[in-house]
Amino acid sequence: MIERIGITKAASAAIEDLKGRYGKLMFHQSGGCCDGSSPMCFEDGDFKIGESDILLGHVDDCPFYMSKEQYEYWKHTHLTLDITKGRGSSFSLEIPMGIRFLIRSRLLSEEELAALKKEGRF
DSSP states (O other), X not given: OOOSEEEOHHHHHHHHHHHHHHSSEEEEEOSSSSSSSOEEEEETTSSOOOTTEEEEEEEXXXXXXXXXXXXXXXXXXXXXXXXXXXXOSSXXXXXXXXXXXXXXXXXXXXXXXXHHHHTTOO
């Protein structure tokens, strides 16, 4: 099964730290508010998911959502959740740690696209 979202070891370590502080977490790929289009980390349920959001996948057992509109732009890409040093300007839980989550992307291969279409997920 082709995954649409992956994670780096550094981001995984940050998530484990945050889980120790806050418990279950969730992510939403911001569509332009606050910190541009950064992934935002919240305590599970603190961000209200609506009908215009889709579940893209899971990272370290945390659901990762994106708006349907934004997904239409990114549906040809594989996203990888990573971190970088520095403070973002959002409400995401990692900000006080002196890091921020970010997305790295690459185009899906023809084989990955074909598999997604075959699975009915494209």
